[in-house]
Amino acid sequence: MNRFAYLRPTDIAEAVRAIAADPSARFIAGGTNLLDLMKYEVERPTRLIDITRLPGLDAVEETASGGLRIGALVPNADLAHDPRIAARYPLLASAILAGASPQLRNAASTGGNLLQRTRCYYFYDVGTPCNKRAPGAGCPAIDGVNRIHAILGTSTHCIATHPSDMCVALAALEAKVHVAGPNGERTIAIGDFHRLPEDRPDIDTTLAHDEIIVAVELPAEGFAGHCTYLKLRDRLSYAFALVSVAVGLAMDGDAIGRARIALGGVAHKPWRVPEAEALLQGRPPTEESYAAAADRLLAGARAYRDNGFKIELARRAITRGLAQAASGTPQSQTDKRIR
Amino acid sequence: MPERDAGPATGLPDRMPISLTINGEVRQLDVAPWTSLLDLLRLELGLTGTKKGCDHGQCGACTILLDGRRINACLTLAVMKDGARITTVEGLAAADGGLHPLQAAFVEHDAFQCGYCTPGQLCSAVGLLAEGRARSAEEIREHMSGNLCRCGAYPNIVAAIEQVMQ
Ligand SMILES: Cc1cc2nc3c(=O)[nH]c(=O)nc-3n(C[C@H](O)[C@H](O)[C@H](O)COP(=O)(O)OP(=O)(O)OC[C@H]3O[C@@H](n4cnc5c(N)ncnc54)[C@H](O)[C@@H]3O)c2cc1C
Ligand code: SF4
Ligand code: FES
Ligand code: FES
Numbered sequence: 001m002n003r004f005a006y007l008r009p010t011d012i013a014e015a016v017r018a019i020a021a022d023p024s025a026r027f028i029a030g031g032t033n034l035l036d037l038m039k040y041e042v043e044r045p046t047r048l049i050d051i052t053r054l055p056g057l058d059a060v061e062e063t064a065s066g067g068l069r070i071g072a073l074v075p076n077a078d079l080a081h082d083p084r085i086a087a088r089y090p091l092l093a094s095a096i097l098a099g100a101s102p103q104l105r106n107a108a109s110t111g112g113n114l115l116q117r118t119r120c121y122y123f124y125d126v127g128t129p130c131n132k133r134a135p136g137a138g139c140p141a142i143d144g145v146n147r148i149h150a151i152l153g154t155s156t157h158c159i160a161t162h163p164s165d166m167c168v169a170l171a172a173l174e175a176k177v178h179v180a181g182p183n184g185e186r187t188i189a190i191g192d193f194h195r196l197p198e199d200r201p202d203i204d205t206t207l208a209h210d211e212i213i214v215a216v217e218l219p220a221e222g223f224a225g226h227c228t229y230l231k232l233r234d235r236l237s238y239a240f241a242l243v244s245v246a247v248g249l250a251m252d253g254d255a256i257g258r259a260r261i262a263l264g265g266v267a268h269k270p271w272r273v274p275e276a277e278a279l280l281q282g283r284p285p286t287e288e289s290y291a292a293a294a295d296r297l298l299a300g301a302r303a304y305r306d307n308g309f310k311i312e313l314a315r316r317a318i319t320r321g322l323a324q325a326a327s328g329t330p331q332s333q334t335d336k337r338i339r
Numbered sequence: 340m341p342e343r344d345a346g347p348a349t350g351l352p353d354r355m356p357i358s359l360t361i362n363g364e365v366r367q368l369d370v371a372p373w374t375s376l377l378d379l380l381r382l383e384l385g386l387t388g389t390k391k392g393c394d395h396g397q398c399g400a401c402t403i404l405l406d407g408r409r410i411n412a413c414l415t416l417a418v419m420k421d422g423a424r425i426t427t428v429e430g431l432a433a434a435d436g437g438l439h440p441l442q443a444a445f446v447e448h449d450a451f452q453c454g455y456c457t458p459g460q461l462c463s464a465v466g467l468l469a470e471g472r473a474r475s476a477e478e479i480r481e482h483m484s485g486n487l488c489r490c491g492a493y494p495n496i497v498a499a500i501e502q503v504m505q
Binding site: 001002003004005006028030031032035036039048050052081100101102103104106107236237238333334335 | 353355371372373375394395396399402408409410411414415416418419463466467470472477478481482484485486487
């Protein structure tokens with residue numbers, strides 16, 4: 001790990017001034033992603049700005065519109081077990097509990113989870129080229145070992161996936177990200193927060209270098225009665241998703257009223273296709289309806305050398321996830337048998 | 340591990356004063372900002388009970404309790420924990436040397452082979468009991484999934500924790 005200056009600002013304005021002053025400075029919260037990357041020298045910040053003692057970022061609060069506002073420093077574990085989240089947003093609680101380990105979830109913050117970087121093996125190995133680390137160097141994953149890589153939204157520059165589980169649920173819930181910068185606060189819809197790689201895979205999100213995440217806001221609708229987070233991976237726990245699906249349904253009698261579906265492990269950002277969700281509106285909860293939605297969600301999916309299995313895996317995960325949500329039987333994150 | 344290219348000089352002091360309560364004892368320490376809590380415990384304080392398995396959050400051997408919550412000591416900086424209360428495996432037994440109930444249960448159930456993962460398993464299990472969310476053997480397995488055991492002592496680890504939980 002390289003040497004760096006360590007700063008501990010006492011308010012958000014001071015933290016923003018410190019990051020704005022140094023393009024190679026980084027904020028640190030839980031440290032579970034940044035320190036990992038620093039040990040591999042993927043990240044070599046000149047300054048670490050410790051934001052863990054900033055006031056006002058550690059609470060979950062009611063909003064005027066009936067939703068919840070989650071401070072950026074709220075630990076993943078505390079968020080998943082917050083009784084309001086568990087009761088009103090079980091989809092979010094479930095996705096968080098599907099990720100990492102109890103120890104990591106105790107340390108990891110809400111803001112840090114949003115900004116965690118890809119687990120692409122070449123990105124992690126500074127001995128190989130990588131457009132995300134060094135723009136223009138090339139992407140060895142495209143013709144290389146790419147079992148964990150993306151099938152949707154890829155570019156000729158990068159085929160990495162976003163590894164977060166929490167963000168997949170946030171995408172389905174249409175959360176908003178509140179950020180602060182030198183010019184005040186602004187709000188970014190979760191769908192606009194993470195980017196596709198296009199020709200700039202080095203830029204993961206639309207957050208500027210001099211901005212800090214202050215909170216994540218959940219709208220009132222939590223799809224609590226009909227939701228599921230289904231995560232498929234190489235072992236049952238403590239592994240990143242190969243494919244995951246977050247589903248929230250509002251039932252209208254026996255038919256599907258509204259549907260939200262977001263996929264994880266398949267793209268550079270949580271993958272949503274509003275047209276696929278619209279296809280389900282007013283349709284009966286049947287395999288046929290689910291297959292139509294899955295086809296639309298996976299339209300244009302592309303298999304690289306090792307990851308073609310993800311297309312069929314995603315299709316089955318979508319179908320199973322929709323069935324679980326429609327019947328009100330969400331996937332348990334303890335008993336991982338898929339029913 | 341030898342320190343590689345140290346990077347640009349920071350112009351700031353290489354060591355910063357912090358205070359930690361470790362296993363009940365208040366310690367005033369001077370730490371380099373880039374020292375992980377794990378390296379501070381093992382290399383600077385000689386508390387080698389806490390193990391380094393992967394140094395990347397992937398194994399749980401470095402699990403300690405920070406203000407009563409289990410975390411991976413390898414993925415946190417000591418300087419960030421200024422003022423915190425830390426319990427390592429060395430701090431689990433009573434002052435008179437009597438084993439912690441989990442330690443006794445691990446011995447009784449033969450919940451280890453090489454023992455390398457054991458300090459992390461014990462601290463993680465203390466955290467699990469404090470959280471109070473695991474009720475069945477299946478839930479213990481899930482809630483202990485952040486601690487790998489290459490010797491595969493899992494059935495006995497789960498049995499030991501289950502016994503103490505009851
Ligand atoms: C072994 C292992 C397994 C894992 N498994 C999973 C998994 O299965 N599913 C999953 O979803 N995740 C998994 N994770 C990732 C984990 O969820 C992330 O590391 C964690 O959420 C990051 O949060 P943090 O607070 O520790 O971030 P940090 O490491 O502190 O920061 C990460 C990045 O975010 C920036 N940052 C942090 N907070 C802010 C803020 N408020 N404003 C602006 N920038 C900020 C930092 O500058 C840094 O660039 C795993 C991690 C490990 C090590
Ligand atoms: S897929 Fe993206 S992150 Fe991985 S090597 Fe290619 S450019 Fe780098
Ligand atoms: S040494 Fe910390 S998790 Fe492996
Ligand atoms: S007892 Fe050997 S690794 Fe667990």
